[in-house]
Amino acid sequence: MTMIFGVPLAVFMGQLMLGLINGAFYALLSLGLAVIFGLLKIVNFAHGAMYMLGAFATLLGMRYLGIGYWVALLLVPIVVGGLGMVIERLILRRIAHLDHLYGLLLTFGLALIVEGTLINVFGVSGSSYPTPAALQGGFQLGFMFLPTYRAWVLVAALAVCLGTWYVIERTRLGAYLRAGTENPALMQAFGVNVPLLVTLTYGFGVALAAFAGVLAAPLYPVSPTMGSSLLIVVFAVVVIGGMGSILGAVLTGLGMGLIEGLTKVYYPEAANTVIFLVMILVLMLRPAGLFGKEA
Amino acid sequence: MTFNRKTLASSIALAATTMMATGAQAEFSDNEVRIGYLADMSGTYRDLAGPGGLEALRMAVEDFGGSVNGASIEVFSADDRNSADVGANTVRGWVDERNVDLVAGLVASSVTIAVTKVLEENNGLGIVSGSAASSITNEHCTPNHIHWVYDTYPLANGTAKAVVDQGGDSWFLLTADYAFGHALEGDVERVVTENGGTIVDKIRHPFPTSDFSSYILQAQGSGAKIIGLANAGADTVNAITAASQFGVVQGGQQLAGLLIFLNDVHAMGLEATQGLLLTTGWYWDMDDEAREWAERYYERTERMPTMVQAGIYSSTMHYLKAIEAVGTDDPMTVKAKMAETPVNDFFSRNGHIREDGRMVHDMYLAQVKSPADSTGEWDVYEILATIPAEDAYRPLSESQCDLVQN
Numbered sequence: 001m002t003m004i005f006g007v008p009l010a011v012f013m014g015q016l017m018l019g020l021i022n023g024a025f026y027a028l029l030s031l032g033l034a035v036i037f038g039l040l041k042i043v044n045f046a047h048g049a050m051y052m053l054g055a056f057a058t059l060l061g062m063r064y065l066g067i068g069y070w071v072a073l074l075l076v077p078i079v080v081g082g083l084g085m086v087i088e089r090l091i092l093r094r095i096a097h098l099d100h101l102y103g104l105l106l107t108f109g110l111a112l113i114v115e116g117t118l119i120n121v122f123g124v125s126g127s128s129y130p131t132p133a134a135l136q137g138g139f140q141l142g143f144m145f146l147p148t149y150r151a152w153v154l155v156a157a158l159a160v161c162l163g164t165w166y167v168i169e170r171t172r173l174g175a176y177l178r179a180g181t182e183n184p185a186l187m188q189a190f191g192v193n194v195p196l197l198v199t200l201t202y203g204f205g206v207a208l209a210a211f212a213g214v215l216a217a218p219l220y221p222v223s224p225t226m227g228s229s230l231l232i233v234v235f236a237v238v239v240i241g242g243m244g245s246i247l248g249a250v251l252t253g254l255g256m257g258l259i260e261g262l263t264k265v266y267y268p269e270a271a272n273t274v275i276f277l278v279m280i281l282v283l284m285l286r287p288a289g290l291f292g293k294e295a
Numbered sequence: 296m297t298f299n300r301k302t303l304a305s306s307i308a309l310a311a312t313t314m315m316a317t318g319a320q321a322e323f324s325d326n327e328v329r330i331g332y333l334a335d336m337s338g339t340y341r342d343l344a345g346p347g348g349l350e351a352l353r354m355a356v357e358d359f360g361g362s363v364n365g366a367s368i369e370v371f372s373a374d375d376r377n378s379a380d381v382g383a384n385t386v387r388g389w390v391d392e393r394n395v396d397l398v399a400g401l402v403a404s405s406v407t408i409a410v411t412k413v414l415e416e417n418n419g420l421g422i423v424s425g426s427a428a429s430s431i432t433n434e435h436c437t438p439n440h441i442h443w444v445y446d447t448y449p450l451a452n453g454t455a456k457a458v459v460d461q462g463g464d465s466w467f468l469l470t471a472d473y474a475f476g477h478a479l480e481g482d483v484e485r486v487v488t489e490n491g492g493t494i495v496d497k498i499r500h501p502f503p504t505s506d507f508s509s510y511i512l513q514a515q516g517s518g519a520k521i522i523g524l525a526n527a528g529a530d531t532v533n534a535i536t537a538a539s540q541f542g543v544v545q546g547g548q549q550l551a552g553l554l555i556f557l558n559d560v561h562a563m564g565l566e567a568t569q570g571l572l573l574t575t576g577w578y579w580d581m582d583d584e585a586r587e588w589a590e591r592y593y594e595r596t597e598r599m600p601t602m603v604q605a606g607i608y609s610s611t612m613h614y615l616k617a618i619e620a621v622g623t624d625d626p627m628t629v630k631a632k633m634a635e636t637p638v639n640d641f642f643s644r645n646g647h648i649r650e651d652g653r654m655v656h657d658m659y660l661a662q663v664k665s666p667a668d669s670t671g672e673w674d675v676y677e678i679l680a681t682i683p684a685e686d687a688y689r690p691l692s693e694s695q696c697d698l699v700q701n
């Protein structure tokens with residue numbers, strides 16, 4: 001059997017595949033964060049809670065309203081994104097002129113409230129959500145058994161990432177957005193409704209998190225704490241990629257998924273730490289992040 | 296002579312405080328019995344003890360009458376957030392500022408080991424109900440704590456032995472990388488090899504972990520017949536979920552969950568867990584006495600109790616009866632009384648507290664029912680065998696505890 005650093009080739013390939021899937025997940029979540037930070041300069045610590053709400057809405061929608069997976073995939077991001085817009089309008093807007101730190105603390109507090117409330121109601125054990133019928137089973141790839149659902153997660157996450165990047169970097173709407181954050185007063189003078197643009201952008205970032213939550217529901221037990229553990233990793237990804245860089249967030253997300261996957265084979269004890277090691281190295285050598293422009 | 300006067304004054308002060316201290320020990324200190332409940336109230340282990348365990352403790356206090364020989368019983372609680380530092384500092388505060396008489400709950404083994412050291416330094420008393428590590432009454436034993444519900448030794452003795460006996464003789468171990476996981480891993484390795492099996496490989500995963508797919512894939516590649524899960528709580532749930540997604544059972548391998556709680560099975564559902572073998576210290580539906588108590592508990596919480604929650608009630612009751620009998624809350628006197636009284640109640644059968652602090656009692660080998668065999672939401676286990684108290688736990692002849700004369 002071919003071995004790579006003492007690991008059979010088949011196992012190695014399998015780990016790369018899983019790393020890529022997890023990476024696509026990180027990419028999707030860090031993309032939302034990067035959009036919100038890049039365009040609104042809000043360090044959104046409520047992102048994990050919004051991801052968790054996405055998964056919960058999917059679960060509860062099925063349990064109480066009979067809403068299936070495919071409908072949830074479309075509906076849940078809209079509903080949770082709408083909630084995000086309400087939060088932006090009612091709460092975040094009031095501190096928009098203050099230092100970033102206030103936004104960070106405010107969103108962190110919001111996340112704790114949402115999480116704590118759901119823990120009180122549902123406990124932490126989590127509930128399982130069935131894999132949709134069309135995506136059950138899996139492929140025998142030779143080197144591993146790949147569940148169909150995981151393959152779908154990879155495709156869906158990458159498609160949404162690319163679409164978002166295209167809208168923001170290549171379309172007129174994206175140009176408005178970028179200009180609006182660069183110089184809001186001037187854009188306002190041109191007749192563009194900047195506050196509305198800001199609300200929509202925050203809502204969109206939150207909707208991305210909720211979309212990731214729907215994708216996660218059949219993969220992991222749906223529990224109120226599912227967001228907080230992931231959030232820290234995702235923030236590290238954004239910092240490594242360069243705060244606010246959209247392409248950076250996507251590529252770094254994929255890369256970190258791979259690095260973490262390989263760590264799980266060669267030194268599993270460090271699997272939860274390795275991303276932070278990379279973060280420290282990047283901050284020492286390139287403080288603006290791998291793809292960041294501002295120092 | 297100012298020097299002498301000062302010395303005299305401080306000697307008198309010292310003598311007076313010493314007398315006050317000893318004087319107080321003859322009765323209940325501050326004429327109140329204070330029980331502090333420390334557990335994970337919001338994280339991974341919340342549902343196996345957590346607020347439900349606090350409710351069981353309050354239920355015991357209420358059933359006892361709310362006071363002992365005229366002294367009222369005060370109950371307070373804190374969340375240790377599974378951090379040994381937080382737990383140890385909380386208990387230090389309870390000892391210094393609130394004069395706590397008993398620390399109950401105690402879930403994550405790492406927290407328990409730190410807290411029992413604090414109790415030993417301050418001559419306190421703790422009853423450990425949630426923790427699993429058998430080292431708590433072995434190399435980490437203290438005269439100041441009792442371990443009540445179960446530990447990793449009977450878990451391995453029960454489940455691992457049963458699995459090896461059924462032909463599952465090659466194992467791949469997935470271990471939570473902290474004190475509890477290490478203790479369980481050691482106990483399982485011993486039982487598997489003693490019974491003629493082998494450990495093919497093992498992985499220590501960080502605690503907590505949400506995505507187990509990578510480890511499951513490695514376990515599949517190992518060719519072992521059994522994938523042993525030396526973890527607990529959400530980690531076990533996540534591992535079993537990942538295993539079902541990657542077709543572990545269809546691939547011809549079996550899972551062995553070494554520490555599975557009622558709430559875990561309830562959360563995952565019988566479809567995903569049916570057939571799983573496990574060892575438990577108690578099950579709500581195991582007989583009339585257990586059912587009667589469990590139904591009273593259910594009325595308060597709308598959940599059936601885990602073995603840990605039942606153990607918290609049982610141990611608190613045993614403690615309260617002991618302080619009533621000896622008329623003091625002095626830790627060593629109370630512990631001696633508890634140790635000389637056999638423990639036979641709805642929870643414990645043939646139970647007694649050994650000199651290493653281990654409360655040994657009958658344990659049970661159980662199997663998760665199939666959805667077809669289950670008559671209700673909480674009807675999930677079938678008890679296959681009773682493991683008698685004397686066979687279940689580590690024999691004192693093998694103990695490394697300083698309190699045991701070997």
